[in-house]
Every structure is written in C-alpha cells, then in structure tokens.
Amino acid sequence: MAFPLLWFLLSSFKPGGELFSYPLSFLPRTWTLDGYEKALEQIDFLQYLTNSAIVAVVTTALTVFLCATTGYALAKYKNPWLSVLGLLILSMTMLPGEVILNPLFTVVRDLGLYNSLLGVIVPSIVTPTGVFMFRQFFVTVPDELMDAARIDGASEYGIFFRIMMPLSRPIMLTLAIVSFQWRWNDYILPLIVLGDPKQYTLQIGLRSLVGAENIDWSVLLSASVLSMIPLVALYLVFQRYITSSNINTGLKD
Template sequence: MVTTYAITVPDEKQTERFERRRRNKNLRRRAVLPTTMLWVLALLMLFPLAWFLLSSFKPGSELFSYPLSFFPKEWTLDGYSAALDRIDFARYFLNTAIVATVSTVFTVFLCATTGYALAKYKNPWLSVLGLFILSMTMLPGEVILNPMFVVIRDLGLYNQLAGVIIPSIVTPTGVFMFRQFFISVPDELMQAARIDGASEYGIFFRIMLPLARPIALTLAIMSFQWRWNDYIFPLIILGDPDQFTLQIALRALVGAENIEWTILLSASVLSMIPLVALYLVFQKYVTSSNINAGLKD
C-alpha cells in the first residue's frame, strides 16, 4: 500500500501578504521608542502652557499659595473682566491687528514679486540686489534699530502705526523662500504662457503666484506671528499710548514694585487667541497643499 502526501505551495499573493505583515510589524516595533520620546517631549512642552492657561482662571490669592495646585481650586473670570476694564484692550487689540494684517499682506506680496524677479530674470543688478537682501540675514535686528529709527523719524512716521508697518514689510527670509521655490519652476512653463499671449503680469498673477500658494500661506502665518508678538520695534517707534500695540500694553502692567498677575495672565491668554485661530484655519492648507503642483520631474 502506497501512502501519498499533499504538499501545499503558497501562492504569490499569500507570500506578499505575509511579507507585508512582517514588514509592518517590524516598522511598528521600531517606531515605539521614537513615538514614546516624541510624546514625552510634547507633554513637557505642553505642561507650562497648560499651567499658564489654567492660572488665568485662578484668583490672585491662589496663584502663590502653598502648596501650588495645577488646577484652580476656585474657578473665576475676574482676571479677564479686569483685563478688559483696567486697560483699553479693544484699542490695543485693534492697533496690533492693523499692524499684523497690513504688514503680512504687503510682506507676502512684495516678497513674492522680489523672489520671482531674482529667480526668473537675468540681470547683473538683480544679482547684486539679491546679495544685499540675503546679507541682511547676517545682521541681528538690534544692530539696525538706531538707523531705522532715524529714518522713520525723518520721514515723519514717529508715533504712527505706519512707522511700524513700513520697515517690516520686506523680510530676507520671505524673499529667499519665494526665490528658491520659483527657481524650481521650469522656464518652459513661462515660455508656453508667453506663446499663448500671456503678459508678464499675467504669468505672475495667474500661474506663478497660485503655484506658490503653500509658500505664501506659510510666510503669511510666520509674518503674522512675528508682527503680532513684536515688542522692541513698536516700543521704540510708538510713544503715544493711543498707538500702543498689545505687547507694549501688557508690558505696562509690570510695575517696578507690583505686578498685576491676574490681569497679565488673562490679557496674555486673550492676546494668543488670534494666533491660535490663524493656525487652526490655515494649517490644513499648508500641510495638504502639493508644493510641486504643476511641475514636471
């Protein structure tokens, strides 16, 4: 009597499925340590921010009581109401919004046009201009505060919001970002548009600028944050309390012998709301935009 055995040979799909599962398991095992470290770093960074936010809901007597408590024992909004009553919060908020918004619009537009010219037009003086603009990144902002103040004063812009806006509308970082992006755009795209009868302005506004939308949104978020949190330059240019920005007004709450901590914490939280809202609105557009849209390999 002859005994026969059946040997099952796995097909290619089963083999691929097995290999895929094994690779995924190895990847998950390798990602445990980096993921854990990232979560620990995120919690370490989140802890002081959460303490700051929760402290704005504490009464003044509880801020320095011992032992310290993370969560408020008595939740109160007195700090927020005092911040809106004790300082002209609406005026300072509006001044800061004007400076940040107008500066951001001009910064994105002028940096885009300058970066486009440096990337796509061949001219010796443009190369010299680009060298001067990029060399500004080597100078700390404090070095040029004195000459910039003299220029603003001589132009008659002292104690005006325009004196804060105009010097900050062109940033070397923004010009460099747009220049590097426009260099990656093939010249054939511009040549095809010229053959179709598009003007130079049409090429920039209808083709180049839409392609650079991720760069524009990224620079807009960065610029708005810079101008909203700027303290030194507005402090030098603005001497009239009616023209103060929010950061200068918050600094005025810090006295020589006494600090209104409840008002300072609550007003600081209110000043953060536009930045958080801006990030929540535009973050998905920046992360989801394809920076290579319309480009060829």
C-alpha cells in the same frame, strides 16, 4: 511642551492669592474670571487689539506681495545686478535686528512716521526669509511654462499674476501665517516707534500692566491669554499649510 502652556492657561482662572500659595495646585481651587474682567478694565484692550490687527494684517499683505515679486525676479530674470541684489537681501539675515534699531529709528523719525502705525508697518514689509522662500519655489517652476505663456500672448504681468501667483499659493499662505505671527508678537519695534498710548499695539499694552514695584499676575496672565486667541485660531485653521507647503521647496526633478 504643552504642560507650561496648560499651566499658564489654568493659572489665568486662579485668584491672585492662589497663584503663589503652597503647596502649588495645578487645577484652580477657586475658578474665577476676575482677572479677565480687570484686564478689560485696566487697559484699553479693544483699542490695542485693533492696532495690532491693523499692523499685522496690512504688513502681512504687503510682505507677501513684495516678497513674491522680489523672489520671482531673482528666480526668473537673469541680470548681474539682480544677483548682487539677491546677495544683499540674503546678507540681511546675518545682521541682528537690534544692531539697526538706532538708524532705523532715525529713518522712521525723519520720514515723519514716528508715533504712527505706519512707522511700525513700513520697516517690516520686506523680509529676507520671505524673499528666499519665494525665490526657492519659483526656481522649481519650469521656464518652459513661462515660454508657452509668452507664445500664447501673455504679458509679463499676466504670467506673474495668472500663473506664478496661483502656483505659489502654499508658500503665500505659509509666509502669511508666519508674518502675521511675527507682527502680532513684535515688541521692540513698536516700543521705540510708538509713544502715544492710543497707538500702542497689544504687546506694548500688556507691558503697561507690569508696575515698577509690583505685578498683578492674575490680570497679566488673563490679558496674555486673550492676546493668544487670534494666533491660536489662525494656526488651527491653516496648520496644514505650515506642515506641508514647503516640503519640496528648492528641489528640482
């Protein structure tokens, strides 16, 4: 699994003529940073990076909060309409995103969000996966804990923010990491919502390096490596939460 990624990384340090030379070489014969320099010159990399960071950070924060509140309501409050809402949210996982692209674009346009970063953020803030993760976790929290808090005078908001949210910290971090990766790598939604190059996210900016007749692979590889750095750093810092946070989710003693 690591071999293609390592080849990809090493190829970004090769000059363009060496990428397709025969016989192929794993290590660069000539190490160069020309691809990185051209990538920073040919596209407004910092602007695209900033746009992607805004979309990923804002969407992730809203996703974690709204999925937590929805999952908590579905797990701890008993109302018939909540069960229907839960089924509707869960049914969204059976609908491919490509199917709703046309109506999604129509709604974004009619709301006046076309060609703005809000048009990318708003449709992505609630995910069925996030709601299901929180719902399964909150089901495992004993109701007696909530009853004890109510006896002590805690309000419903106090129970959620002071008890439930701290308990669900591993799930929050896991969903935050996954959501950030989703939004950082998202291509289809920004492609149909954003038309102004100044609003492009990084993935759309990378696509602009692909010409109609030719592709400067050294530049594209270098820019792609730069776009991966935030995700790799994020994973290295929080990887233990990905592997250990939801082992017991959905299980009850």
